[in-house]
Amino acid sequence: MAVEFGMATQYIRDLSYNTKRGLRAKARRGEFPGPARIGYINNPRTKRHDVDRRKAPVVVRAFELYAEGQSRFEDIATFFYENNIKTGSRSGSGGGKRWSKNRVKRVLTDTFYYGDFEYAGEIHKGTHKPIISKQLYDRVQAAMEMRGRKQKAHKDPQALCGLLRCGNCGCSITAEAITKRQQNGNVHRYVYYRCTRKRGPCAEPYVREEALASQLDDLLADFILPQEGAKVMLAEADKDEREAQSVASAAVRELRAAVADIDTRLGRLTDLYVDQDIDRDAYLERKRSLMSECRSAEGQITLLERNATAWLQPLRDWINEAQMLDGILKNFDLPSKKLSLQKIFGSNLTLQSREARGVAQNQWASLREAKNNFNKSDLVSTYVPGR
Numbered sequence: 001m002a003v004e005f006g007m008a009t010q011y012i013r014d015l016s017y018n019t020k021r022g023l024r025a026k027a028r029r030g031e032f033p034g035p036a037r038i039g040y041i042n043n044p045r046t047k048r049h050d051v052d053r054r055k056a057p058v059v060v061r062a063f064e065l066y067a068e069g070q071s072r073f074e075d076i077a078t079f080f081y082e083n084n085i086k087t088g089s090r091s092g093s094g095g096g097k098r099w100s101k102n103r104v105k106r107v108l109t110d111t112f113y114y115g116d117f118e119y120a121g122e123i124h125k126g127t128h129k130p131i132i133s134k135q136l137y138d139r140v141q142a143a144m145e146m147r148g149r150k151q152k153a154h155k156d157p158q159a160l161c162g163l164l165r166c167g168n169c170g171c172s173i174t175a176e177a178i179t180k181r182q183q184n185g186n187v188h189r190y191v192y193y194r195c196t197r198k199r200g201p202c203a204e205p206y207v208r209e210e211a212l213a214s215q216l217d218d219l220l221a222d223f224i225l226p227q228e229g230a231k232v233m234l235a236e237a238d239k240d241e242r243e244a245q246s247v248a249s250a251a252v253r254e255l256r257a258a259v260a261d262i263d264t265r266l267g268r269l270t271d272l273y274v275d276q277d278i279d280r281d282a283y284l285e286r287k288r289s290l291m292s293e294c295r296s297a298e299g300q301i302t303l304l305e306r307n308a309t310a311w312l313q314p315l316r317d318w319i320n321e322a323q324m325l326d327g328i329l330k331n332f333d334l335p336s337k338k339l340s341l342q343k344i345f346g347s348n349l350t351l352q353s354r355e356a357r358g359v360a361q362n363q364w365a366s367l368r369e370a371k372n373n374f375n376k377s378d379l380v381s382t383y384v385p386g387r
Ligand SMILES: [Zn+2]
Pocket: 166, 167, 168, 169, 170, 171, 195, 196, 197, 202, 203, 204
C-alpha cells in the first residue's frame, strides 16, 4: 500500500512537473498558458488566444473611460454589466451579476492587453494581438494612482465639464450644481452649464444639464454606423489586410534573397582579399558598400513586417467605435458619451444661445456625409482606403 501510494505520488509529481514544463515552454514561445482573458477567446484549433470581436471593444472602452480619471472601479463594473460582461455561472452565485471591484482592477492592471504577460514570475512577450496601446495602459495606471491619492477634497466635477467652449467668447464651459428647496420640503438638485467668463463679461445664458445632454445625444446620433454597414466594412478591412500581407511577404522574400546574395558576395570578396587578388583599400571599400546595402535591405524587411498592415488597426478601432454609438446612446451615462463626443469633435464643440454645435473631425465627418446619401457601396469606398 505504502509503495503504491509512493508511486502514485511520484506519478502525480512527474505529471505536474511535465505539465509545468509544457506551460513554461508555451510561455517562452509567447503563448499565454491558461484560460482566455475577457476580450479574448481560446481558439481550440491553434491553441492560441484570439481577439473576441464582441467583447474586446468593450474592454478597450473601459480602459479609455478609466484613463479619463473620473470613473471608479464600480463604474467600470456597471459599464461591463450593461455591455453583457457579467459574472459567470460557475462562480456558484448563479452568475449574471456585476463584477467585483477587484475583478475590474485585475483587468485594468493586466499587461496582457497591451501584449506582455507574466508567467511564473517572468514577463513574456505575447504572440497574441494586443487590444490596447502601452500608452493607454500607462494612463490607466496613472489615473489609478491619482484616485488612490485623491482625498475627495474638492467637489465632484460635473460630467460634461471641459467638453465645450463658449461660442461667444471662446472660454471653456463649466458647471454649477444648485440645490433648490421647495416650501413643501422637497429638495431638487439641478446642474447648470455656463461660460467660465475668464476673458471678461459674457452674456451667454445658463443651460440645464438635461437640455444639454439631449442636444449632445442628437449630435451623437448622426454618427451611428449601422451594424450592417460595419459588418461590410470590417470584412473589407480583413480582405485588405490579407492583400497587404501577401504583397508584403512577397517583398520580404525578395529582400531576404537580396540579403543572401550580398552574403555570398561578401564571402567571395573576402576570398579575393585572402588570396591577395585585391588590395586592402579596395577590399575595405567594397565591403563597406556591401554592408550598407545589406543594412538597408534588413531595415526594409523590419518595416514591412511591422507596418504592412498597421494602418488597418485605427480603421478597425473607428468602425467598432461608430458601431458602439447606438448602444452608448441608449444605455450609457454622460462620461461615456463625453468620451465619444471628444473622439468625434475633438475640441470643436461649442455652446451658444443654449445650443450645442460641433464640427466633426476627419473620418467622422465623412461618415456623416456618407450617411446623408446612404448607400452601402458608398460607405465602403469612403472608409476603406485604396478602394
Ligand atoms: Zn462666453
